[in-house]
Amino acid sequence: MxxxxxxxxxxxxxxxxxxxxxxxxxxxxxxxxxxxxxxxxxxxxxxxxxxxxxxxxxxxxxxxxxxxxxxxxxxxxxxxxxxxxxxxxxxxxxxGGGRGTVRVGCFSSGILGLLPDALTALAGRLPQVRIDVVEAEPPDLFTALDAGQVDLAVAIDFAAAPPHTDRRYHRLDLLRDVLDLALPAGHRLAGGGPVDLRELAGEPWIIGDPASCCGAVARSVCAAAGFTPDVRHAVDDWGALAALVEAGRGVALVPRLVRPLYDRRRLALLGTLGAQPSRNVFAAVRAGAEADPVLTAVRDQLRVTAAGLADSVPSSGRAGRP
Known part of the structure; x- marks a missing residue:
């Protein structure tokens, strides 16, 4: 050429x-x-x-x-x-900044557990800034970020997300979101303490699509424990997953970001033996945008809200209606 x-x-x-x-x-x-x-x-x-x-x-x-x-x-x-x-x-x-629209792309459980409090605080902090939210996960989330369709991405580290070394983005770690084990209330292990995941190797599991962040993370946690889960129900909606666990259709790993959805369910939320499995939640903007005053304010509020969640989430244990 x-x-x-x-x-x-x-x-x-x-x-x-x-x-x-x-x-x-x-x-x-x-x-x-x-x-x-x-x-x-x-x-x-x-x-x-x-x-x-x-x-x-x-x-x-x-x-x-x-x-x-x-x-x-x-x-x-x-x-x-x-x-x-x-x-x-x-x-x-x-x-002077302080005006305009910020579009935030975020995964579903982040929208449930992280964004509401952050958006409420930002409404008072940036009253002239409109913040729009769209549900999205990697890789589509970062395609949208690259194209300017979203200004800030809130995501989970997994195979489809950019690595920490990707210089296209400026990232901020927000939260270590612990995964608890959800069992039906009548399960043989429901009344005890932390569970060795290997005891559930033969159980039916309820896990999201393997291409989704939560489905991928749950499968990797089971693999690290030494088994491949028998996925009977492929469910990405956290409310639907809770209903299936309550109905005794299987066991699941659920993030603490969505724990309020489970408080009225007849089920048990238990920890696991050893290091608790977790997901790293981070925020990212396009490289070069990290000094934008509005995006800086949004990221700072996400960090503050995430820190408050980490301090307030109770340890795992029995949950559900009597």
């Missing part, structure tokens, strides 16, 4: 396509995430390759993979995106 011209220009939208291909790993999944056709994605990548004068993809069986030149370009693309965010932040600060 031709060498890069000294006066070359780059279409930032095409860089977004390349960044998404890195995340998704295939043209089809990239197209689905960006609401494009695979042909349109290929055309965008081909046009970017012509702009750069270097190959960006190569065939890999029936799919494609990124070239070394593409990875070099992606490193610069991340820096460009961060610098544009800093420019936006500086412009917002110039006008």
């Amino acid at each position: 031709e060498q890069v011209s000294e006066t070359f220009t780059v279409d930032l939208r095409r860089l977004t396509v390349l960044r998404e291909l890195r995340r998704r790993g295939s043209l089809a999944r990239t197209a689905e995430a960006l609401h494009l056709t695979p042909s349109a994605v290929s055309q965008q990548l081909a046009a970017l390759a012509r702009e750069m004068g270097v190959p960006l993809t190569e065939r890999d069986g029936r799919g494609v993979r990124l070239t070394g030149q593409a990875r070099v370009l992606l490193a610069h693309a991340d820096l460009i995106a961060a610098q544009l965010e800093r420019a936006r932040t500086d412009l917002a600060a110039y006008d």
